[in-house]
Amino acid sequence: MKRFNHYDASSVEEAVSLLQEHKGSSYVIAGGSDLMGCLKDHLWMEYPEAIINLKTIPGLKKIQLKEDGLHLGALVTLTELSESHTVKATWPGLAEAARRTGSPILRNMGTLAGNICQENRCWYYRYPDKIGGRIDCVRKGGKRCLAVPGDHRFHSIFGAVNKCIAVNPSDTAPAFVALNAVVKTTKREIPIDEFFTAENGAASTILDRDEIVTEIFVPRPAEGSKSAFMKISYRKSIDFALVNCAAALTIVDGKISAARICLNAVHNNPRRCETSEAALIGKELTEETAQEAGQLAVAEAKALIQNIYKVQIAKTIVADTLMECTR
Numbered sequence: 001m002k003r004f005n006h007y008d009a010s011s012v013e014e015a016v017s018l019l020q021e022h023k024g025s026s027y028v029i030a031g032g033s034d035l036m037g038c039l040k041d042h043l044w045m046e047y048p049e050a051i052i053n054l055k056t057i058p059g060l061k062k063i064q065l066k067e068d069g070l071h072l073g074a075l076v077t078l079t080e081l082s083e084s085h086t087v088k089a090t091w092p093g094l095a096e097a098a099r100r101t102g103s104p105i106l107r108n109m110g111t112l113a114g115n116i117c118q119e120n121r122c123w124y125y126r127y128p129d130k131i132g133g134r135i136d137c138v139r140k141g142g143k144r145c146l147a148v149p150g151d152h153r154f155h156s157i158f159g160a161v162n163k164c165i166a167v168n169p170s171d172t173a174p175a176f177v178a179l180n181a182v183v184k185t186t187k188r189e190i191p192i193d194e195f196f197t198a199e200n201g202a203a204s205t206i207l208d209r210d211e212i213v214t215e216i217f218v219p220r221p222a223e224g225s226k227s228a229f230m231k232i233s234y235r236k237s238i239d240f241a242l243v244n245c246a247a248a249l250t251i252v253d254g255k256i257s258a259a260r261i262c263l264n265a266v267h268n269n270p271r272r273c274e275t276s277e278a279a280l281i282g283k284e285l286t287e288e289t290a291q292e293a294g295q296l297a298v299a300e301a302k303a304l305i306q307n308i309y310k311v312q313i314a315k316t317i318v319a320d321t322l323m324e325c326t327r
């Protein structure tokens with residue numbers, strides 16, 4: 001790792017001012033479970049001169065239930081989220097997404113903001129520069145994507161963005177999308193549907209380089225709402241998702257009146273299944289309607305030769321996650 005200056009910020013204002021002072025050459029660090037790997041493997045075109053620690057800022061670690069919903073501080077850890085009785089009681093899909101992330105140690109370190117801002121895990125992109133030299137793919141400023149002609153078994157089944165077929169690996173992201181969350185930052189409030197992008201350089205979100213997430217807000221669900229999360233990975237205890245899915249349904253008089261479904265690890269950004277959602281409205285949730293929703297979720301898939309198996313997983317996980325909402 002190269003040398004950098006490490007600052008312990010004592011307030012959000014100080015952290016923003018440090019980011020602005022080192023504009024374009026600084027990052028904030030929370031749990032560090034993703035950022036440290038990025039630094040060690042020299043992922044980015046420019047090595048940062050400053051790392052600003054957010055964990056020294058008081059007040060960003062609260063889980064607060066208010067009349068309008070759940071207010072989650074950016075530094076709430078995945079363990080805290082998964083073990084919160086409040087979250088488990090009303091937003092079980094979100095608690096389950098946090099519980100299924102990484103290992104116990106990672107969940108103790110990893111924060112919510114870090115989880116939704118993490119970098120992709122494409123193995124060409126993450127290839128350590130010390131072993132055989134840096135691989136300059138499109139996302140690193142090079143001319144071509146190595147995964148398309150190479151090993152793309154974990155990559156996008158919905159095509160490329162700017163020639164890149166890496167997927168968003170976050171487990172909590174689809175849960176926040178299904179629950180229609182709002183990301184509050186030092187500059188604005190961002191509806192979760194607008195938060196993720198693969199078109200902001202190496203970042204996975206629309207955040208500016210001097211912008212910090214301070215809170216994630218999850219609205220209180222309507223009467224009769226249920227949520228669920230499911231994840232398929234090679235290893236159950238610690239692994240990134242091959243495909244994951246979150247769903248939130250409102251069922252009134254036995255019929256679905258509102259639905260939000262989100263797949264992740266299938267495209268550059270978490271993918272809302274809007275056609276599936278629309279098809280469910282006004283219907284009862286049965287094995288048949290759930291499977292129809294799963295089928296619609298993959299109707300536009302453009303899988304590559306080695307990742308076609310993910311289409312079947314995505315189809316099935318949508319149906320299973322919907323049925324999980326009834327349990």
Ligand SMILES: Cc1cc2nc3c(=O)[nH]c(=O)nc-3n(C[C@H](O)[C@H](O)[C@H](O)COP(=O)(O)OP(=O)(O)OC[C@H]3O[C@@H](n4cnc5c(N)ncnc54)[C@H](O)[C@@H]3O)c2cc1C
Binds near residue numbers: 078111113115172213
């Ligand atoms: C072995 C291993 C297994 C993993 N398994 C999983 C998994 O199964 N599922 C999964 O989803 N993830 C997994 N991860 C990825 C990651 O560790 C977690 O997602 C974790 O939640 C990241 O949080 P953090 O606080 O450690 O982030 P950090 O590493 O501190 O930060 C990650 C990124 O977010 C930015 N950031 C952090 N906080 C803020 C903020 N408040 N505002 C703006 N930007 C911010 C940082 O600048 C950095 O770019 C795994 C990582 C490892 C190393």
Ligand code: SF4
Binds near residue numbers: 124145146148163166
């Ligand atoms: S998928 Fe994206 S990150 Fe991976 S090699 Fe291709 S351009 Fe690079």
